[in-house]
Amino acid sequence: MRRRTLILGLGFAVLVYLILFFYVFGLSPMVTGSSQAKWVEMELSLEPKFSDTEICKECHYQLYIGMKNHSKVSCEACHGSGVEHTIKRTSDTIVKDRTRDFCLNCHLDVGGRDAVKTVNETHHPGIYCVVCHDPHK
Amino acid sequence: MNRRNFLKLIAGFLPAVALVRGQNAGESHKSYVMVVDVNKCIGCGKCVVACKVENDVPMDFKLSRTWIEGYAVKEKIPIEESDVKKEVLSTSKNPFLDKSWIETTRGRKTFYVPKLCNHCANAPCVNVCPVYARFYTKDGVVLLDKETCIGCKYCIVACPYGATFTHPEQKVTDKCTFCYHRIKRGLKPACVLACPTGARVFGDVNDENSEVSRLVKENRVAVLKPEWGTFPRVLYIGLDSYVVE
Numbered sequence: 001m002r003r004r005t006l007i008l009g010l011g012f013a014v015l016v017y018l019i020l021f022f023y024v025f026g027l028s029p030m031v032t033g034s035s036q037a038k039w040v041e042m043e044l045s046l047e048p049k050f051s052d053t054e055i056c057k058e059c060h061y062q063l064y065i066g067m068k069n070h071s072k073v074s075c076e077a078c079h080g081s082g083v084e085h086t087i088k089r090t091s092d093t094i095v096k097d098r099t100r101d102f103c104l105n106c107h108l109d110v111g112g113r114d115a116v117k118t119v120n121e122t123h124h125p126g127i128y129c130v131v132c133h134d135p136h137k
Numbered sequence: 138m139n140r141r142n143f144l145k146l147i148a149g150f151l152p153a154v155a156l157v158r159g160q161n162a163g164e165s166h167k168s169y170v171m172v173v174d175v176n177k178c179i180g181c182g183k184c185v186v187a188c189k190v191e192n193d194v195p196m197d198f199k200l201s202r203t204w205i206e207g208y209a210v211k212e213k214i215p216i217e218e219s220d221v222k223k224e225v226l227s228t229s230k231n232p233f234l235d236k237s238w239i240e241t242t243r244g245r246k247t248f249y250v251p252k253l254c255n256h257c258a259n260a261p262c263v264n265v266c267p268v269y270a271r272f273y274t275k276d277g278v279v280l281l282d283k284e285t286c287i288g289c290k291y292c293i294v295a296c297p298y299g300a301t302f303t304h305p306e307q308k309v310t311d312k313c314t315f316c317y318h319r320i321k322r323g324l325k326p327a328c329v330l331a332c333p334t335g336a337r338v339f340g341d342v343n344d345e346n347s348e349v350s351r352l353v354k355e356n357r358v359a360v361l362k363p364e365w366g367t368f369p370r371v372l373y374i375g376l377d378s379y380v381v382e
Contacts, residue, residue: 036280039280040280043314043317044321046318048318048319049191049327050187050330052324074330074332076330076331077187077330077333081190105181106333110180110238110239110242111209111243111246112207112246113179114176115178115179115336116179
């Protein structure tokens with residue numbers, strides 16, 4: 001009688017241990033990744049807000065082919081996210097910043113800017129760059 | 138239940154576990170990598186703004202998925218700590234256009250290092266996460282399951298690159314996803330798209346014809362903090378060894 005109780009108790013303990021073991025290391029939703037797969041689907045369902053130059057080109061083809069200096073720069077680098085603009089097609093859904101500071105964001109003569117042409121503040125101070133330089137040419 | 142039946146029951150468990158765990162084995166996947174050319178970065182901060190717009194990150198520039206560090210190193214040999222000056226992009230517009238930074242860069246070797254989550258192949262944040270909220274996707278991107286995340290901030294402590302932070306509204310951690318929703322649609326990540334000089338290049342290194350394969354093949358690339366053994370997926374061309382922090 002006592003021996004039988006011992007075997008039953010041990011068997012029960014082993015069973016619980018094995019179930020826990022397989023759950024923790026093999027079958028729990030975290031390890032099998034079912035919750036993670038759900039999250040990946042959620043990530044994929046997000047809508048992009050930045051479009052592509054290829055899409056801008058469809059309407060603004062003249063600007064696109066006339067571009068020389070900024071030809072490798074994506075439209076949305078300067079004009080901001082464009083998906084809303086592709087749907088509404090109004091001028092208030094896109095950024096058109098003509099100020100001097102906007103150009104100098106990239107073109108001011110700070111150290112380490114070897115990749116772009118730079119100017120310093122002595123170059124016609126206070127005048128908007130776009131008066132003389134067309135960024136789309 | 139006798140002993141024989143009990144053993145049969147246990148034996149039944151094993152194939153089930155093997156089936157669940159082995160179902161993803163044996164497929165070939167993409168291996169996404171970002172190559173950053175430090176020589177081309179001009180520190181304009183377009184990538185930071187684009188990332189915030191694309192991913193609904195708050196416009197507080199201390200909480201960024203990607204950011205730019207400007208380094209101004211004294212020419213000749215720097216001998217003191219003050220010879221290497223570092224500035225992190227912290228203001229919204231014209232990040233480095235304030236007078237103090239222009240004064241700092243005068244007569245010094247200056248370069249800008251864009252930083253983001255390195256999507257390590259052996260990520261400390263994945264290793265320490267107590268609830269398995271951080272995981273690797275099949276193409277190597279480290280993602281964060283915000284529904285499982287409990288906001289314990291272990292990952293913030295563990296990340297050697299400081300690439301993760303607590304989102305002030307969602308109260309969970311937040312980090313770069315390589316714009317996973319964009320790259321799976323064949324678009325570039327927002328920071329790569331917004332970079333005016335092409336300093337950031339993103340692509341699949343398993344694809345022989347991709348731009349990143351060519352860059353990795355033709356250039357000497359370095360990673361940040363290789364001594365941590367994290368094997369990052371963000372590779373830098375022309376990285377200066379003063380980028381130590």
